Amino acid sequence: MLFKYKAIDKNNVSREGTVDANTTDSAIATVQKEGYTVISIEPVNEEKSILDIEIDWFQGVSNKEVVILSRQLATLFSAQVSALRIFRLLATEMENKQLQKVLNTISDDLQAGSSISRALGAHPDVFSQFYVNMVRSGEESGTLDRVFEYLADYLDRQYQLTTKARNALIYPAFVVGTFVLVMSLMLTLVIPRIATILTDSGQELPIYTKIVIGLSEFMSNYIGFLLVLLSVAGFFLYRFVKTPAGGRFIDELKLSIPYIGDLYTKMYLTRICDNLATMLTSGISMVQAIEVTADVVDNQVFAEIMSLTLVEVKGGRSFADAIAEYPEIPGVLSQMAKVGEESGNLGSILETLANFYQREVSNAVETLIGLIEPVMIVLLGLGVGLLLTSVLMPIYNLTSAI
Numbered sequence: 001m002l003f004k005y006k007a008i009d010k011n012n013v014s015r016e017g018t019v020d021a022n023t024t025d026s027a028i029a030t031v032q033k034e035g036y037t038v039i040s041i042e043p044v045n046e047e048k049s050i051l052d053i054e055i056d057w058f059q060g061v062s063n064k065e066v067v068i069l070s071r072q073l074a075t076l077f078s079a080q081v082s083a084l085r086i087f088r089l090l091a092t093e094m095e096n097k098q099l100q101k102v103l104n105t106i107s108d109d110l111q112a113g114s115s116i117s118r119a120l121g122a123h124p125d126v127f128s129q130f131y132v133n134m135v136r137s138g139e140e141s142g143t144l145d146r147v148f149e150y151l152a153d154y155l156d157r158q159y160q161l162t163t164k165a166r167n168a169l170i171y172p173a174f175v176v177g178t179f180v181l182v183m184s185l186m187l188t189l190v191i192p193r194i195a196t197i198l199t200d201s202g203q204e205l206p207i208y209t210k211i212v213i214g215l216s217e218f219m220s221n222y223i224g225f226l227l228v229l230l231s232v233a234g235f236f237l238y239r240f241v242k243t244p245a246g247g248r249f250i251d252e253l254k255l256s257i258p259y260i261g262d263l264y265t266k267m268y269l270t271r272i273c274d275n276l277a278t279m280l281t282s283g284i285s286m287v288q289a290i291e292v293t294a295d296v297v298d299n300q301v302f303a304e305i306m307s308l309t310l311v312e313v314k315g316g317r318s319f320a321d322a323i324a325e326y327p328e329i330p331g332v333l334s335q336m337a338k339v340g341e342e343s344g345n346l347g348s349i350l351e352t353l354a355n356f357y358q359r360e361v362s363n364a365v366e367t368l369i370g371l372i373e374p375v376m377i378v379l380l381g382l383g384v385g386l387l388l389t390s391v392l393m394p395i396y397n398l399t400s401a402i
Contacts, residue, residue: 003027003043007036026108061099061126067155069099074148084110102126115139130275130296137282147282154278161270161361168365172372179380186387188223191216198394205394212390248300255301255328263364266357268302269333273354280347287314301328319346 003024007015015036021027024041031038069090076086084107091103102123109119117136120127127135131151138147195213198205205213219226240246255261272293279289290313294306305326312322320338323329333353340349 003041005031005036005041006039007031008039009036021108026105026112029108029112061096061102063155063159065096065099066126066131067152067159070148070152070155074145074152077145077148083116099126116144128296130279130292133284133288133292134279134282137279137284141283143282150278150282154274157274157358158271161267161358164362164365168368168372171369172376175376175380179383183383183387184219187212187216187219191391192220194391194395198391201394203394203397206390208386209390209394212387244300251300254299259364259368263361263368264299265328266361266364268297268299269330270354270357270361271297272302272306273333273350273357277347277350277354280350286319286346290319305329 003019003021005017005019005027009015019027019030021030024043027041028038031041072090073086076089077083081089087103087107087110091100091107094100094103105122106116106119109122110116115136117132117139120135121129121132134147134151135144138144191212195216198209198213241250254264275293275296276289279292280286284292287310290306290310294303294310297303297306305323305328309319309322313319318338318341320334320341323337324331324334336349336353337346340346343349
């Protein structure tokens with residue numbers, strides 16, 4: 001971005017000019033480095049053609065890109081390269097324009113005297129509070145290279161865990177969606193024509209055939225109304241989920257579904273143990289680690305547990321005793337945490353638990369995938385079989401009578 005400034009030099013002579021920078025603060029810092037005192041500075045409105053306009057909300061920064069960035073940062077900090085030069089260098093090599101813009105802004109903030117953690121914290125959509133706190137810990141301890149390596153490993157584990165759980169639900173959702181679409185087309189396009197033949201024949205139809213014909217007539221006559229109703233219901237459901245009460249309802253629902261709830265519980269326990277282990281190993285205090293974990297666990301039920309645990313830990317109670325009161329927390333976790341606190345090795349114990357729950361999630365996902373296919377085949381077979389039977393049996397009776 002181009003800024004126009006007015007300033008005076010050491011001899012009180014007025015100066016005017018332009019400077020290229022990403023933010024107003026970095027532009028002021030650049031002018032001051034020339035030995036000038038800034039009087040006023042403002043951005044220059046640049047005219048852009050339609051082809052030059054960047055639609056930033058189409059260019060999000062993925063978790064995978066943050067993982068790669070963290071590994072690059074760890075390597076460059078290990079090589080004793082200065083922070084400003086590191087971020088300038090990485091910005092020039094980024095293909096993602098949004099991430100490139102973020103890194104340029106961070107570089108300008110560093111040049112203006114900001115700390116790395118503060119510069120990263122100005123971009124919460126890319127760097128989470130957990131990420132920023134880890135970097136702040138690395139700045140204070142002088143181990144930024146190790147911290148960025150920890151962050152890359154942590155984000156990589158979370159990415160694989162989330163992706164595996166999501167992929168396990170894509171297949172059944174696709175199959176069910178396809179089944180509903182095919183059945184809807186059958187009931188609105190095919191069954192009405194066959195129903196006319198069956199009703200005109202004058203024969204007594206089985207009860208299940210009458211049900212199918214009735215359902216077909218309802219869908220044929222009210223398909224538009226149903227689509228509008230589903231759209232309105234979907235809109236209000238989306239709005240409800242975005243409210244605190246709706247978000248909590250969905251989070252509680254995730255944990256209450258048989259088998260699926262157990263999978264989600266283990267996934268959130270993995271995230272809690274992994275967060276705490278990574279932060280405690282990096283020298284962050286227990287209070288701060290619990291506070292950050294409550295913000296990044298991504299489930300209101302477990303976030304509330306962490307918040308209440310935080311209050312009790314601040315009051316002098318041990319972490320293990322505090323979490324032992326909640327039924328959502330397995331007894332093995334609180335007992336292992338107690339052992340870790342007594343031995344002064346809580347970070348390592350939590351890391352072991354995180355690895356254990358991650359394996360449990362992987363095994364649960366693989367078992368779920370193995371069960372989904374046969375269950376889907378049976379259910380779809382029953383549905384299609386019922387539909388065909390309700391149509392073919394009267395036709396068979398009609399042809400036999402002839």
